[in-house]
Amino acid sequence: MTMATPTSSTTTMLDDFLVRAALAGGGLAVATGPLGSFVVWRRMAYFGDATAHAAILGVALALLFSAPVTLGTLVVSLAMGGAVSWLSMRGHAMDSTLGVLSHSALALGLVAISFVPGVRVDLSAFLFGDILAVTRPDLVVIWGGAALVGGLLLWRWSRLLTATLSPDLAVASGISPAREQLVLTLALALVVALALKVVGALLIAAMLIIPASAARSLARTPEAMALGAIGVGIVAALGGLAASFYADTPAGPSVVAVAAAIFLVSALIRR
Amino acid sequence: MSLLTATDLSLSFGGQAVLEHVSIAIEPGEIVTLVGPNGSGKSTLVKTLIGLTAPDAGRITRKPGLRLGYVPQKLPIDATLPMTVARFLNLPKRQPKPQIAQALADTGSQGLEQKQLSALSGGQLQRVVLARALLSEPELLILDEPTQGLDQPGEAAFYQLLERIRDARGCAVFMVSHDLHVVMSASDRVICLNHHVCCEGTPHVVRDAPEYRALFGPGTGGALALYQHEHDHSHDDGHAHEQHHDHA
Structure with missing residues (x-):
């Protein structure tokens, strides 16, 4: 880590690890806010968990084949998302199936990482x-x-929203719910790949669900909820980083903890 | 030409025949009521006509560019999804404000724009879903048991509303009724389904008879009528239709 003396240029500002961390958290919130709203509306929380846990397997495979970690994560998360979508469309009981897939992927990934030769991971x-x-x-x-x-998500917004509200109404309007499900699966795999560095595989689902749930109580429209979730995500990222900096707590979990605190407050306001 | 033609539709779920060689056609501007006992395949037929379910055999032909409005039996509203009536009516396409106000007024739900969907009563939600269907300027409205859960005056009021909409807009209406014998009096045709089309006819309008008044009570304003089934066949399993539903 190079700690340059602060001058007025952007280059040196980005040299500050805290600024980079804040930008990373903010960027992640922009994606997890709207996507997390869909995860909440469609009750896909476990789906998000399974996709995120599969990321560890992706990391292991990427290290074994000396490929970029982001690519490995993306591919394996996409495969997991596709498999889960396929199973759910075939009418499998998803609760236990998702549990099996999610934890198997995590365990397999942890085992596979132990086989990575050379560098200690x-x-x-x-x-x-x-x-x-x-x-x-x-x-x-x-x-x-x-x-x-x-x-x-912006491109497909209306179609995604209609398919989420009622697959029947969507079909009658000429929208394919299966295609919209595919769009969300793809978006989820992308978010998992880019969130891995920021909050880690175990807490990605938390960043999807908690900000969106916190925004729910004050929102009157789906758009307000998605934007609110982005806002909560950004505040959580900044608050978590501040806590981490001043209290020397682990950064990723601190971000999630701040989001959880915001959720608690919003739930109390709602009453 | 017919708006929608289904020819020789057959469909089975897990070896159980749900639809057997069903053929129907819906003409512009007519009101068709579909009746049949529980589990006779009414909802499946609707889903097949709309394209939600593919038939095992048979063909569905739509008039090219047919504009279809659909009102499902139930719209489950998830409490996690905040949605005002106005936002709902703008899905999937944005609609001009005057059109939205008009559609709400036409369905007797004016002023509900800013209400949350989850805060509406069953009857209000039904009318709002109907208003959304009207926004696509449909040539054919398909409604699946729209009066389920309404009392008879409520049912009559809904039928009067549908008749006004048909008269004002000239759209055809294809409606599933949960009642075998009491149907919308303005129906041009009633089709009775029990996996196959059992019989087809016109409702028996007896609005002036004193027995009718006694049967439906005041306040139904002639919107309800009896349907006399004329089954001249019995099923392969030996059951005559009379055993499934005795005549009123």
């Missing part, structure tokens, strides 16, 4: 994230991915 960085070690290339991946996910 910092497992906790993949499980809980390492937001303070985000590099400038990481920021490009996170913001690029967030823009991609945001753009994808």
Whole structure:
């Protein structure tokens, strides 16, 4: 980590690890806010968990084949998302199936990582994230991915919303619920790949569900809830980083803990 | 030409025949009521006509570019999804405000724009879903048991509403009724389904008879009528239709 003397240029500002961490958290919130809203509306929480846990297997495979970690994560998460979508469309009882898939992927990934030769792998960085070690290339991946996910959801917004409200009404309007499900699966795999560095595989689902749930109580329209979730995500990222900086707590879990605190407050306001 | 033609539809679930060689056609501007006992395949037929379920055999032909409005039997509203009536009516396509106000007024739900869907009563939700269907300027409205859960005056009021909409907009209406014998009096045709089309006819309008008044009570304004089934066949399993539903 190079700690340059602060001057007025952007380059040196990005040299500050805290600024990079804040930008990473903010970028992630832009993607998890709207996507997390769909995860809440469609009751896909376990679906998100399974996809995120599969990321560890992706990390292991990427290390074994000397491929970029983000690519490995993306491919395996996409495969898991596709498998789960396929099973749910065939009418499988999803609760236990998702539990089996989610934990199998996590266990297999942890076993596979132990086979990676040579360098000792910092497992906790993949499980809980390492937001303070985000590099400038990481920021490009996170913001690029967030823009991609945001753009994808914005493009399909009306169709996604109609299919979420009622698959029957969607079909009658000429919308294919299966195709919209595929869009969400793709977006979820992308978010998992870019969130791995920030909050880690175990807490990605938390960043999807908690900000969106916190925004629910004050929102009157789906759009307000998605934007509110982005806002909660950004505040949580900044608050978590501040806590981590001043109280020396682990950054990723601190971000999630702040989001949980906001959720608690919003739930109390609602009463 | 017919708006929608189904020819020789057959469909089975797990070896159980649900639809057997069903053929129907819906003409512009007509009101068709579909009746049949529970489990006779009414909802499945509707889902097949709309394209939610593919038939095992048979063909569905739509008039090219047919504009179809659909009102499902139930719209489950998830409490996690915040949705105002106005936002709902703008799905999936944005609609001009005056059109939305008009559709709400036409269905007797004016002023509900800012209400949450989850805060509506069953009857209100039904009318709002109907208003959404009207926004696509449908040539054919398909409704699946729209009056289920309404009392008879409520049912009569809903039928009067549908008749006004048909008269004002000229759209055809294809409606599933949960009642075998009491149907919308403005129906041009009643089709009775029990996996296959059992009989087809016009409702028996007896609005002036004192027995009718006694049967339906005041306040139904002639919107309800009896349907006399004329089954001239018995099923392969030996049951005559009379055993499934005795005549009123």
